Amino acid sequence: MGHQGMIGDVKPLIIAEVAQAHDGSLGIAHSYIDAVAKVGCDAVKFQTHIAGEESSPEEPWRVNFSYQDKTRMDYWRRMEFSPEEWAGLKTHAEDKGLFFISSPFSLAAVDLLKSIGVKAWKVASGETSNLRLIEKMAETKLPVLLSSGMSSYNELDLAVEMVKNMGAPLGVFQCSSKYPTPPSEIGLNILRELTDRYSCPVGLSDHSGKIFAPLAAISRGAHFVEVHVTFHEDMFGPDTVASLTIAELEQLVAGARFIAKALSSPVKKDEIEQDFDSMRGMFQQGLVAANDIAEGEELTRENLTFRKPCKGIPAKEFFEVIGSRASCPIRKGEFIHQNQVIQR
Secondary structure, three states, rough: OOOOHHHHHOEEEEEEEEOOOOOOOHHHHHHHHHHHHHOOOOEEEEEOOOOHOOOOOOOOOOOOOOOOOOOHHHHHHHHOHHHHHHHHHHHHHHOOEEEEEEEEEEEEEHHHHHHHOOOOOEEEEEEEEEEHHHHHHHHOOEEEEOOOOOHHHHHHHHHHHHHHHHHOOEEEEEEOOOOOOOHHHOOHHHHHHHHHHOOOOOEEEOOOOOOOHHHHHHHHHOOOEEEEEEEEOOOOOOOOHHEHHHHHHHHHHHHHHHHHHOOOOOOOOOHHHHHOOOHHHHHHHHEOOOOOOOOEEEEOOOOOEOOOOOOOEEEEHHHHHHOOOOOOOOOOOEOOOOOHEEOO
C-alpha cells in the first residue's frame, strides 16, 4: 500500500491503540496484535518511549496508578522495548495484515521507528506543539497523523504548516485528552472545522471508552478512528477506563464497515419504489365497499373503505374516486375495480 493510501484510500481506517496496555510485557504486546487483527482492525498502534531521551525524574504522574514504579520516568523505562523487539512487533503486525504505527516521544524514538521501516507517524496530543519532533517525522515524507487533544488552533496551524511545507501527507484527529471523555466533550462538530480549515483527511481519536462516538464520527465522514483497547475492563493500566474491550472493538469494526458501505452506496428513491412494485399488492390496501352499493349510487366517504391486499383501485386513490358513481351493483366487502366506476 502506498503512503498516501495509508491515509486516503482505506476508509474508515480503524486504529487499535495498545499504548501501554501491554504493561511492559513483550508477549502481551504481541497478543494484542493477534487480538485486534482477529476482529478486523486495519492498524495497531503503540507508543515508543525511550525514558532517558524524553523524561526526567521530575516528570509528574498524570495518575499515580503504579504499584512498582517510583517515578514516571521509571514507568517509561519499564515500557521500553529494544529495536529488535520493536522490529518483531512490526513484522508480526504486518504478517497479520495490519498497519503498524507507533507514536515517538523523542528524536531517538523517531530514529528507532524509522530504522524498522514504519509506514506512517502518529503525533501524540502532547507533542503537537513540538515542531522539531514533527519536522523530523515529516522529513521522511511518510504520512503524519496529528492528534489535537491538547492544542489550540494556533498551535495546530503551526504543526499543519510544518507537515505541509515538508511535503508529507497529512491527517488530523479531533481528540479530547480526558480519560474517559464525556459525550459533551467529544467534539464531533470539530471534524467539519478541521476539514474546512486544513483540507485534509480527518478523524477521531476517542477516549470515551464506548463505541458510539467513533461510529458517529464515521457517519460524519471521518477517514480514520483511533480507540484504546484492553483485554478486560478490570485490567491494570492508566488507560483502561477509556478503552474498548476486544469484544467491543469487534462491534465497532462491524458497525464501521456497515456505515461505510451505506455511505458509499447512494440510493435513488424512484428506483427503490420500482423494486417494491411486487410487494405493493401484499402490503398496501385496495378500495372496498363499506356496504352494499347500488348501480348508479354515488361513491362517498361513508360507503368506501379499504382492505389488504391491494386489489383493484389502490387506497391512495380514495379521494379521486369520491363523487364518482357505481357502474354496477357492488356487494359489501367487495374490492372495487376501475370498470365498476363511472368517473365524475
